[in-house]
Amino acid sequence: MDTSEISVYRPGELSGADRAAWTAVQSQAPIWGAPQLANPFLAPEFALAIGRCRRGVRIAVIREDGVPAAFLPFQRSAMGVGRAIGLGVSDAQGLVHRPGFQWDARELLHACRLSVLEFDHLVADQKPFEEWPLTSHPSPVMDLEQGFEAYLGQVRKHSPRFVRGTRAKERRLRRDVGELRYVHDERDPQMLRTLIGWKSAQYRRTGRSDRFAHAWIVHLAEQLFHTRTATFAGLLSVLYAGDRPVAAHFGLRSERVLTCWFPAYDTTYAKYSPGLVLHLRMAEAAAADSMAYIDLGRGEKQYKNSLKTRELLVSEGWVMRRHPVALCHRARRAPVRALRNTVVSRPELFTPADRLLKRMGRIRSIR
Template sequence: MDIRVYRPGELTAADRAIWTAMQTQAHLQGAPQLANPFLSPEFALALGHCRRGVRIAVLREDGEAVGFFPFQRTRFGVGRAIGLGLSDAQGLVHRPGFQWDARELLRACGLAVWEFDHLVEGQKPFEVSARGAFGSPVIDVDRGYEAYLAQLRSRSPKFIRSTLAKERKLGREVGEVSYVHDERDPAVLRTLMGWKSAQYRRTGRSDRFAHPWIIRLLRQLFHTRGDSFAGMLSVLYAGGRPVAAHFGLRSERVLTCWFPAYDTDFAKYSPGLVLHLRMAEGAAAQGVDYLDLGRGEKQYKDSLKTRDLSVSEGWVMRRHPVALGHRARRAPVRALRNTVLSRPELFGPADRLLKRMGSVRAAGKNGKEK
């Protein structure tokens, strides 16, 4: 097997076409998880424009490309899944039945260690090094929106009645409700990022949009359009003004739910839930198989999902001092985080503490502005 590493801009059009074809045909080959847009060449190229150290390993047999492995690395040989902490699907895109030696791949890429937190299923050479597996909820719409709605009514009749009633109330009290599945106005994208930034601060989380490179990445993906990949901005309007919005990525068969947010002035109408139902309807009309809500336990995900995928986290290591040092630093942090997230008696107090801290920060900021 021949393994060669390229910068994103060095990848040939022919290799990109093969990579895309592997994703397009993945559902026919029993590996639908490889169709996720986070595993696409477009996402790797966009991230390469915004971050240093993005590389793509192309694996060939008899001169033919059989696998594509995007990753990020530091000059010390620490490797991370591309978009670690931001992407919801990671791994190696490959032809059916292909297997590889993980440590041989790391050696060819100049990596002592490769860390992942959303490894998709079916990556056996990497999965043996996983430290844990986690549910990633999805909304199946391959049988159509009405079939999905019927499933929700059967499982959670009170939830669906309440959500649809709030949508009607929003229309009566604010103005006609409308939905745009693929909004092309960049001003609305800026509005969404403002809402999301405020949500991060309000809940005590780290504000991703405080990082200019993430803003650049979303803007670039917003303008990336193609049959097999597109940045999708979906918006719920009431009375002609946006009340909820979402930006995610779409492949031919998967829509990733990435950055949802809403105007808190309309919180009593649950515009975020209404938006997700409209997104499911729009995705079904486009021929999408499912919406990937992403790893993480949230009440709204439990209410909307039809099932869970499984994603893994961990790291693959070679015998190298850098790898040992990286594991020593990262393992305690990940273990503590996962323990808190998996135990309600710990997560509840931690979540409330973060929100109180967010409120204090917001109050302090408002005081300074006055």
């Protein structure tokens, strides 16, 4: 980055021109072969929303000959420990950059006053960050580039019983509960609150940590629900049977990518698999909106295996400078991350652990 200039801003300091340049880089990324950079989690709107909910958010803008060439949103602690923007709730992280842009990771960390920068969903082809050992994980995708019928044809090839079974449950839901109505872009904020209630109950029921017990995540979802630009929006999709909502999903969309973020359903109708019905309706509507794919997000789930047609790769780990804080951070975080990944990747460990979490969730629900 010999001819580059790195400036670091608080979210409110980012100029309109820089935001427009960032959006333009994302819009053009699929054209020059980097569709992973078009993910809405890498958009300026997401970074600015996090900045309104969390402290320490910064945005590095790298200019070449005075022109913005790359953007890195991150969160920084007082000790210089950096985290990818929205670490823990974001499904795509990394440097958003123009084609052919090269950068030096250590120089970038130094300019950002970071000793270490942690990722858990680093997108592919971030070569300067890959100098450090990173662990890659599949992130399943519903590919809609050729349209919904082409997508459905691919799913039928590898999982014909899944499609038949889901369609049969959809018919039974219509017969038993009422005519189905799908709203791809529901604007009623009360429905968002309903979804948050369902998702919180699901977290507790399955023994997972309830993300919506954190006020800042509720605030983030509400902000993004009301964020709408030509290239970005928070999208709430709802499946109704009769006049009753039975499944819903809140995610983010860019021009070409829809992310699967918070899906949930009313457990009263669990036998009809309304969540799966919803996902197929989402795919049909997203294809009609010219979305290239729905990113289901990293994580091993049976429904993702049934819906996916291919996989992306995301990585987790650290990029570091030689600094005592960086070494201490890695020593503290690495064992926990390694243990979790070992359990998740090995069915003989994950299955009993998952059963135990669900048992604890049932006990917690009774209390």
